[in-house]
Amino acid sequence: MKPYRGMAIWRLEIEARAHVRDALAVETASRVTQWLGLVPAAIYTRRVFHLDLGLDEADARRVLDALVDPVAQRGALGMLDDPWPAQALVVTVGFRPGVTDAVATTVKRAAQDRLGR
Numbered sequence: 001m002k003p004y005r006g007m008a009i010w011r012l013e014i015e016a017r018a019h020v021r022d023a024l025a026v027e028t029a030s031r032v033t034q035w036l037g038l039v040p041a042a043i044y045t046r047r048v049f050h051l052d053l054g055l056d057e058a059d060a061r062r063v064l065d066a067l068v069d070p071v072a073q074r075g076a077l078g079m080l081d082d083p084w085p086a087q088a089l090v091v092t093v094g095f096r097p098g099v100t101d102a103v104a105t106t107v108k109r110a111a112q113d114r115l116g117r
Contacts, residue, residue, distance in 0.1 A: 010051040010060040014068055014075040015044065018083070044084060048092075049107055059115055066114040067107065 016022040025043040032038050049067075051060060060077055068075035082088075095101050111117075 008055065008057075008060070010055060010057075010063075011078055012049045012051065012060070012064050012067065012075060013046050013078070013080045014049075014064075014073050015046040015080060017072060017074055020072045042084065046080065047103075049104070051107075051111065053108070053111060055111075055115075062114055063107075063111040066110055 016025075022043075022045055024045040028045065029040050029043045032040055032043075051063060055063065057077070064075050064077060074080065
């Protein structure tokens with residue numbers, strides 16, 4: 001949690017459980033091989049959201065619960081434990097300013113619906 005102007009910005013991380021096939025990781029590995037000619041030993045993906053909606057911790061947890069499929073995914077307020085080795089290369093991909101983020105819009109609507117706002 002990072003305080004900001006008297007409100008909290010909540011970081012939510014969501015990833016596939018270890019026993020579930022991570023389709024985005026499989027697709028990313030395929031693209032790395034096609035584009036760069038590299039064969040990654042392993043790829044892990046996470047969806048990361050920063051909620052700047054004036055939520056307290058209880059509301060942030062309710063939003064997280066609405067976004068996580070408890071059978072196929074695990075999620076956390078803050079950061080999940082990292083399953084990869086210390087020497088792993090971590091790449092963060094995000095949208096450029098001004099690019100429409102349809103997923104973020106959907107998450108915001110889901111948060112508003114879950115919290116009745």
